[in-house]
Amino acid sequence: MHQLLCVVVLLISAVPFCNGNQSANVYKDTRIVGGFDADIRELPYQVSLQYFNQHFCGGSLITTSFVLSAAHCFPSGSNSNPLWYSVKVGGNSTKDNDGIRVDMCSVKVHENYNSSTIDNDISIIKLCSNLTLSSTVQTIVLAQRKIYVAGNLAIVSGWGYEAENGNVSSNLKAALVPMTTKQYCQKAYSSMINITNNMICAGFEEGGKDACQGDSGGPLVCNNMLIGIVSFGSGCARKDYPGVYTNVANYIKWIQNNSDYQPLNNSTKDIPLQWFLILLVSLIIASFHS
């Protein structure tokens, strides 16, 4: 009976929470900030926010007409003049040679965003037209709870700086970064800022891979679900300073109230295998008892 339980526990714990949940060491190649060249078909939810047709922040497509981004991307808040902004979707570059440019109709910056604590660093952009989904334009589902454990690798992407004090990248880049514990992150930033429950962190202890200036507002994805929004960091990819991301799961209601996003009605939808295994085990145990 005990052996059986052990096998079961092993089985359940072996179910990965994040895609690419290999040992983080496998990915310790010494790539600079920004990681590897990515193709928009692999990250079709990634968008570029543009100000007078110049990239300034990333974002994630959550429905055919709403984009999720960071509050700090819009220093003048919800009053930002939408005429000056557009959103580029479906492109590998931020230039007009590929992808589609759509007008921004309005922006909603979180009412409790605080630029000194960087708490509630989230915003929602309404597009003026409804996008047609394709291989290069897709929406992403939001994680409604914590779907990772420390060490799981998540993928961050964008057109930001390829090194601290570097240049913006004209082609889409991505990097795999391990999620950290809250304690590790709090300790890392203890002299600078309070890491709240609305923040999650990712990065190697030795640094080397991270989001950077220009990646803000962009996606941190785990198990094909959006878990974070690029928010801030001390420099980029520095040793012992993980990247800090807005904890998307804490804002599902807010997002629902400010867009046409429909959350999964079943919050366990992302862990069917675990539930299946638990059910199976219960049945086995029950049959042993009868």
Ligand code: ARG
């Ligand atoms: N705040 C920066 C921006 O506006 C991005 C910060 C991300 N930094 C980091 N080290 N993860 O683009």
